[in-house]
Amino acid sequence: MKKHLLSVDDLTTDDVHTLFTTAAEMHDVQRRQVKKLPALRGRTVINMFFEDSTRTRSSFEIAGKWLSADTINITGKGSSASKGESLRDTVLTVASMGVDALVVRHGASGACQQVAQWIDAVVINAGDGTHEHPTQALLDAYTLTRRLGTLEGKHVVIVGDLTHSRVFRSNVACLTMLGAEVTVVAPPTLMPSGVDAWSASAGFATTYDLDEVIDKADAVMMLRVQRERMSGGFFPTGREYTVGYGLTRDRLARLGPDVPICHPGPMNRGLEIAADAADAVQSAILEQVSAGVAIRMSVLYHLLAGEGAV
Numbered sequence: 001m002k003k004h005l006l007s008v009d010d011l012t013t014d015d016v017h018t019l020f021t022t023a024a025e026m027h028d029v030q031r032r033q034v035k036k037l038p039a040l041r042g043r044t045v046i047n048m049f050f051e052d053s054t055r056t057r058s059s060f061e062i063a064g065k066w067l068s069a070d071t072i073n074i075t076g077k078g079s080s081a082s083k084g085e086s087l088r089d090t091v092l093t094v095a096s097m098g099v100d101a102l103v104v105r106h107g108a109s110g111a112c113q114q115v116a117q118w119i120d121a122v123v124i125n126a127g128d129g130t131h132e133h134p135t136q137a138l139l140d141a142y143t144l145t146r147r148l149g150t151l152e153g154k155h156v157v158i159v160g161d162l163t164h165s166r167v168f169r170s171n172v173a174c175l176t177m178l179g180a181e182v183t184v185v186a187p188p189t190l191m192p193s194g195v196d197a198w199s200a201s202a203g204f205a206t207t208y209d210l211d212e213v214i215d216k217a218d219a220v221m222m223l224r225v226q227r228e229r230m231s232g233g234f235f236p237t238g239r240e241y242t243v244g245y246g247l248t249r250d251r252l253a254r255l256g257p258d259v260p261i262c263h264p265g266p267m268n269r270g271l272e273i274a275a276d277a278a279d280a281v282q283s284a285i286l287e288q289v290s291a292g293v294a295i296r297m298s299v300l301y302h303l304l305a306g307e308g309a310v
């Protein structure tokens with residue numbers, strides 16, 4: 001495994017399977033009364049989040065604590081970044097305290113790659129701009145593997161605001177690596193530019209028509225409409241978006257009862273996903289959250305405890 005986890009491209013298929021095997025063991029720890037392993041005792045992990053987060057930040061913190069690492073959180077608002085300190089100065093300052101790993105979320109695509117060039121500590125990308133969110137893709141693929149048995153030959157339909165989605169970019173790479181057939185769906189205004197060349201080389205399909213593919217899905221992944229990243233009008237009204245691209249009650253009825261429904265969260269209920277779909281028996285959304293702790297334990301473990309430490 002490489003030193004840092006900045007992108008799904010840093011991982012081989014064997015790495016992903018190894019991470020899943022360890023995550024399954026970590027998942028068992030989640031069910032124990034005493035959730036503590038000594039693996040990272042004496043190690044220090046800093047979560048540096050310059051963008052808001054509920055799931056990723058808390059699950060990295062829980063993962064570090066359950067592995068006995070010392071974990072602290074730094075956020076943009078509560079740190080000297082709010083006084084104008086540069087990212088480089090903030091990172092060098094924190095690294096000088098002797099930390100072993102930085103988990104970084106930042107609004108700029110490529111920020112984590114840049115951080116990794118400044119310091120010796122391990123860097124884990126917890127979401128950088130519209131670029132990548134590799135641990136989200138790992139936990140999504142892990143969740144789907146547990147539900148479907150294997151991803152080999154399974155048809156995963158990813159729907160939503162693809163232009164602004166780092167989750168989509170990481171998921172396409174991870175799911176296709178594991179043998180899934182991926183179709184991505186978005187309105188023309190939210191389909192990333194250059195997607196045709198990329199889909200041809202990466203081996204996934206694109207369509208503007210959700211109703212054309214939803215009946216053929218083995219799993220459906222709905223993505224959040226990221227209004228905070230939108231500078232203009234990408235669709236006329238929320239109602240029109242829902243009619244064309246939402247997982248509505250009608251579309252839910254067309255899914256097989258065993259077709260998992262995923263969403264990385266946070267959800268816009270009533271916009272990209274109906275409450276009935278989010279809360280359906282086949283919804284995997286809370287399983288994704290639970291898997292997030294196990295996957296992040298696995299990632300921290302392999303990057304900090306090293307090979308042969310399982």
Ligand code: CP
Pocket residue numbers: 052053054055056057127136264265266
């Ligand atoms: N899925 C995800 O990254 O959620 P948070 O923004 O809450 O971390």
